[in-house]
Amino acid sequence: MNASHDYQRVYVWQLPVRLFHQINALCITVLCVTGWLISHPPGFLNAGEASSGYWFGTNRFIHFAAGYVLLANFLVRIYWSFVGNKYSNWRNFLPLTMAQIRQCRDVLLVDILQVRSKPVHALGHNAVAYFTYAGTGLLTVFQIVSGFALYAPTSRAWFPRLFTWVTPLFGSEQNLRLFHYDAMWLFILFVVVHVYLVVYHDYVEGHGVLSSIIGGWKFMEKRTVAAPDATGISGLPARKAPAVPGTKTHPTRP
Amino acid sequence: MRPRRYFTRARPQKMPLELETLPKEETIYDQIIARGVSRREFLSFCAWMGACIGVQASGIAQVIQALETKKRIPVIWLHFQECTCCSESFLRSSHPIVADILLDKISLDYTETLMAASGHQAEQSLQDTMAKYKGEYLLCIEGSVPLAEDGVYCCIGGKTAKGIAEEVAEHAKAIIAWGNCACSGCVQAAKPNPTQAMPIKKIIAGKPIINVQGCPPIAEVMAGVLVHLLTFDTIPELDNLGRPKAFYSRRVHDTCYRRPNYDAGLFVESFDDENARKGYCLYKVGCKGPTTYNSCGTIRWNGGVSFPIQSGHPCIGCSESNFWDNGPFYQRLPSFPGFGIEATADTVGVAALGVAAAGVAAHAVMTNVRKRHEIGEQPGENAEKADAADAASRGNNPNS
Structure with a gap:
């Protein structure tokens, strides 16, 4: 074993990114559970008088409140994609360069189909993962827009009223409700695949990707960190990196 | 008992031949009083209607004054693809003045359902009313308009519903679309909509259209819309589907x-x-x-x-x-669009979840088989071995 095999700590996920992830995960969980209950309220036979309980109203309140938190959190993340480090930059999320497209192909061959064995060097996410997160971002936008459109008729606040134009696009509130509900299933499917793939990468590559979302550090081989295609924005040529603020690659916490 | 009285006493006035002899200068109030309604009843009606259309207590006087001073509105009431439940609902209004005010005082000059005239006489009265009250009459439409096969699915007097609607709407002051048929097509416009039934708003452009929704609309709502038109001479505030907000905002x-x-x-x-x-x-x-x-x-x-x-x-x-x-x-x-009737979103979702879980499990197994040499080793070794393996498989020098 020579020196190039040594690990190096790389600070990948800054605090706002990690906070975004935890809050987002919590919101999605709460929204899915409360949303499921709104759609399929459990039946309590012979449960007495209406004056004796308010759990369904409370459940809906939690759903609406979590929706606001999800939105605020999402906006912070968008802001951070312009001012954060290179791993959180918005450019990563769209595979527009040849390098990113090549990496997409490599990831499919190495990790999904497993017909090639040379690992893909990516300090942040790989290009496929970034693109997937762009998709979940779009899904989040749809849930926020459709959710506030459904919420608007019951609210006098100015913010939900901004979304009243959405419902006519879907024909009726009933249809919009169906789309809002179906999108929840996409989140559930995403969580299954997302959690599996993180465990997969941690298990196969040993870079500590699972713990990186807690502490922000990944453990990479020194030669990977030093490789020119790995020091720039994931999948982007290294020369583009300085254009992004705060992109100096520090082996230690900046 | 009041609606009964309407049938026995009002019907003769529907005769188009008597149209010329109607007292034109009488106000709505004069006519209501002449019909034996007390002033007390009239005032309670105005207060009730005012509450319905959402004017505040001080605005009730405006309703009263409008009904006291304004003359009848000429009304043409057309029936297309529909079941007449809107008319039925209206006739069953709880307040006698509701039936009176529309059917007698606002004056229906043409309506296929209730007019005594038939055939050419009826069509003549339509033409007469249109000519006489050009730009003044209110057009009420019940029912949708079919467009398939050049509109043959609904013809009256040899003309298609579309032709009639366009002709009558041209010089109408405003249009009220009664019920779901006229507002959005109702059952005949449900998929697959074999007659291409269309709501009025898709047939006529450039005229104010009030959509009074429901299958049928509530009688008091129908009356309230008419009283609003009478009182304020303006189109009531409408929501984004053209429905009066006073009744359809909650x-x-x-x-x-x-x-x-x-x-x-x-x-x-x-x-x-x-x-x-x-x-x-x-x-x-x-x-x-x-x-x-x-x-x-x-x-x-x-x-x-x-x-x-x-x-x-x-x-x-x-x-x-x-x-x-x-x-x-x-x-x-x-139901989930594009699937069978019984396929709800949950059925599809659980199926997709099953596929995802199966895919994940299969991939996990494959990983343990195909990547068994890499798992648990130093990552650097993986990379080097993989470099060599890939290079060998391509016949390249790993250092190039």
């Missing part, structure tokens, strides 16, 4: 007397269970109240006697566009 769900059960999570599970007897919320048996805008919860039906939910039946959302296509009446969410 959800049935928010005005429902069973709402506390919803908030408490007390639901009817099936129509014959104990919860149904207790009057719990009908949300789980498909009530469309949460997505339906109407006054059923406040004005109610048949003089405030009841409304569907009060009678134990879920709201079917009849004042919403395409309510026949918005999923089964007794199911909360519509």
Whole structure:
């Protein structure tokens, strides 16, 4: 074993990114559970008088409140994609360069189909993962827009009223409700695949990707960190990196 | 007993031949009083209608003054693809003046259902009214207009519904579309809509159209819209579907007397269970109240006697566009588009979840087999070995 095999700590996920992830995960969980209950309220036979309980109203309140938190959190993340480090930059999320497209192909061959064995060097996410997160971002936008459109008729606040134009696009509130509900299933499917793939990468590559979302550090081989295609924005040529603020690659916490 | 009186006394006035002899200068109030209604009854009607259309107490005088000073509005009432339930609903209005005010005082100059004239006489009276009150008459339309096969599915007097609607609408002051047929096509416009039934708003452009939704609309709502037109001489404030906000701005769900059960999570599970007897919320048996805008919860039906939910039946959302296509009446969410009728979003979702879980499990197995040499080794070794393996497989030098 020579020196190039040594690990190096790389600070990948800054605090706002990690906070975004935890809050987002919590919101999605709460929204899915409360949303499921709104759609399929459990039946309590012979449960007495209406004056004796308010759990369904409370459940809906939690759903609406979590929706606001999800939105605020999402906006912070968008802001951070312009001012954060290179791993959180918005450019990563769209595979527009040849390098990113090549990496997409490599990831499919190495990790999904497993017909090639040379690992893909990516300090942040790989290009496929970034693109997937762009998709979940779009899904989040749809849930926020459709959710506030459904919420608007019951609210006098100015913010939900901004979304009243959405419902006519879907024909009726009933249809919009169906789309809002179906999108929840996409989140559930995403969580299954997302959690599996993180465990997969941690298990196969040993870079500590699972713990990186807690502490922000990944453990990479020194030669990977030093490789020119790995020091720039994931999948982007290294020369583009300085254009992004705060992109100096520090082996230690900046 | 009042509606009965209408039939016995008002019908002769519908005779188009008598149209010329109607006292033109009399105000609506004069005519109401002449019909034996007391001033007290008249005032209570004005207060009641004012409350219905949403004017404040000080505005009631405006309603009274309008009815006292204004003359009749000429009305042409057309019937196309429909069941006439809107007219039926109106006739069953709880307040006698409602029937009187429209059918006598506002004066129906042409309506296929109630006019005594028939055939050429009827068509003549339509032409006469249009010529005489050009630009002044109010056009009320019940029913949708079919466009398929050049509109042959609905013809009156040899003309298609589309032709009639366009001709009469041209010089109308305003248009009221009564009921779901005229507002959004109702059952005949449900998929696959074989006659291409269209609501009035898609046939006529450039005229103010008031959509008075419902299948049928509540009689008091219909009367309220007319009183608003009479009183203020303006189109009432409309929502984004063209419905008067005074009656269609609140959800049935928010005005429902069973709402506390919803908030408490007390639901009817099936129509014959104990919860149904207790009057719990009908949300789980498909009530469309949460997505339906109407006054059923406040004005109610048949003089405030009841409304569907009060009678134990879920709201079917009849004042919403395409309510026949918005999923089964007794199911909360519509079926998943593009799948069979029984495929709800949950069926599809669980199937997709199963596929995802199976894919993940298969991939995990494959990983342990194909990547067994890499797992648990130093990552650097992996990379070097992999470099060599890939290079060997391509016949390249690993250092190049």
